Amino acid sequence: MGTENGTTAHEQLRLARLRELVALVAERNPFQAARLAGVRLASMDDLRRLPLTSKEELLADQAAHPPHGTNLTYAPDRYTHVHQTSGTLGATLWIPDTAEDWAWMCAGLGAVLRAAGVGPGDRVALAYSFGPYLAFWAAYGGTQAAGAMAVPLGGMDSVQRLQAFEEYRPTVAMCTPTYAVHLARTARSMRLEGALASVRRVICGGEPGASLPAVRAEIEAAWDARCFDQYGLSESGPCGIPCAEHGGIHLREDEFVCEILDPSSGEAVAEGELGELVVTALGRTGYPAIRYRTGDSVRAHGEPCPAGHPGRWLSEGILGRIDDMVVIRGMNVFPTAIEQLLRDSAAIGEFRITFYRDPAAMDEVKVEVELARPLDARAIQARMRHKLGLRVRIVPVQAGVLPVQQGKARRVHDLRRPATAGPLPALAR
Ligand SMILES: [Zn+2]
Incomplete structure (x- = not known):
């Protein structure tokens, strides 16, 4: 990668994409227009001049302008998908996507699966609730983006899922870490241990845990399979892919501008320090995430991952909610x-x-x-x-x-x- 004025080609491309996103959204998106008016991005550092976006602001906007709110860049007939956030605080958002944004979302989940070594020939069991939440559908699209086969197990209880595992022999399972532990325990108590024997990889997301060494060890022992962590939000898309070599998560800094900020000052924390993850999605324009406060606490490892993977390395994964x-x-x-x-x-x-x-x-x-x-x-x-x-x-x-x-x-x-x-x-x- 050549450098020009001290900036790598990768950073120049990111800056060009960020400018394009902000220009488009400032012109067409009613929620963002006033917030972004007059902002000029001469360099990545100018990102700090853009206002942060919180879930509370999006919730208030949707409450005032139901059902979608005004964070829409296009006319409503351009949108082809909608999902609900699974809010732990009881308040949920409806988040619509255009066909292009949905393809970007699925490509991102495809990147998650490929980072975990999943590809053609794999059968991916999706042990998620078949509901209005993004996880199931994005994993379904991501499995296809990775060239693997999706085995949908929504709308089933644990015993039905174990029977499906036994019959169809999936090689990969996707679920929350809590459910991975629960399903393995159910298999033991129902004397169905053999049902999980075909699974080589368990990819966990939806809540922190799979980067905790003890949780990962428990899942790996119970499933006799490797366990991977991933991270994303309905509001942002998939912004963390597993580190297959050393555990934890890598930020997808090709598709996101990721910041780790001190919640009290709003300034970037020093390298290796704890802060709140704030993300800007470069490839999702219809319901944009611009400096979106994830509310999740992370710490980038002080050293790059020994395997040389791109993207800052959150070796401990997501540490918890800032408000937890x-x-x-x-x-x-x-x-x-x-x-x-x-x-x-x-x-x-x-x-x-x-x-x-x-x-x-x-x-x-x-x-x-x-x-x-x-x-x-x-x-x-x-x-x-x-x-x-x-x-x-x-x-x-x-x-x-x-x-x-x-x-x-x-x-x-x-x-x-x-x-x-x-x-x-x-x-x-
Ligand atoms: Zn790595």
């Missing part, structure tokens, strides 16, 4: 770190993490967990103290007491809200 980060006795704690330690402790089942305030107004953490032996509770408490510096009360519960989580897991309860945990911090513009 819990401040407990002055410490920043991600519930995923507690989950990691629980999963490191062998033979645990479901769990529930509760943050609460005791009568003396001290912040406390209680973890109810299904343990193979109640005696393990003390060992886990000691580990939490040692590894996280956190005093945690481990409460063993009998199997079946806690609700089984399958989709986006809701295992964390903060009873202190809103006293110590406010809404998403506002980013400076």
Whole structure:
């Protein structure tokens, strides 16, 4: 790659695509027009002059202008697909795509599958809900973009899915990490272990987890297959592909401009520091994502991935929601770190993490967990103290007491809200 004025050809191409996107959207998209008016992009650094977009703003726009809102670049008859976001906060967006944008979306999922080594001859079982959410449909299109066969398993319960695995012998499974664990456990309890034997690769997405070493190890052991992580949002499209060599995720910096920002200042964090992922999708113009706040917390690895893959390397994957980060006795704690330690402790089942305030107004953490032996509770408490510096009360519960989580897991309860945990911090513009 040659350089000119210190800029690589790759960066020049990205800047040209960004300018084209912003010019088109500023002219035709009512939601964006006022926001982007008068902005000139002389270099990539000028991206910082564009306003950030939050989900709250898109929700308010849709509420004021149902059903799609005004973040539309084209006339409504240009749109051929629509999906709903699966909001953990209860508020969902309708996101329409043109045929061109949908092809871009599927090509992106195709890139996810190819990065995981999937191609012609593979049969990809899609163990996602067959509903209004993007995951199933994008994975379906992506499988075809990768030249593999899609085996749709929406609208089935776990036993029906296991029977389908047994009969059709898929080589790849796509699902959430929570469901990968659940399906393997169901296979064991139903004595259907052989059903998963044909699967060589499990590609997880939809929630963090598959980049956590302990979660990945559990899935790989239970499926006797390799586990890969991927990342994307309905609002943005697929912006993270698996690193097949070293785990974690690579940002797709060819199709996205990705920023990692300090949520309190809005400035880029130093290399290797924790920040919120903000993305601009270069190839989706119909419902554009321009400096879209994902709300997800990431940390780019300080060194490039040893395999030399392009795109910044999030070796730990997605660390959690920015607004999931819990401040407990002055410490920043991600519930995923507690989950990691629980999963490191062998033979645990479901769990529930509760943050609460005791009568003396001290912040406390209680973890109810299904343990193979109640005696393990003390060992886990000691580990939490040692590894996280956190005093945690481990409460063993009998199997079946806690609700089984399958989709986006809701295992964390903060009873202190809103006293110590406010809404998403506002980013400076
Ligand atoms: Zn890599």
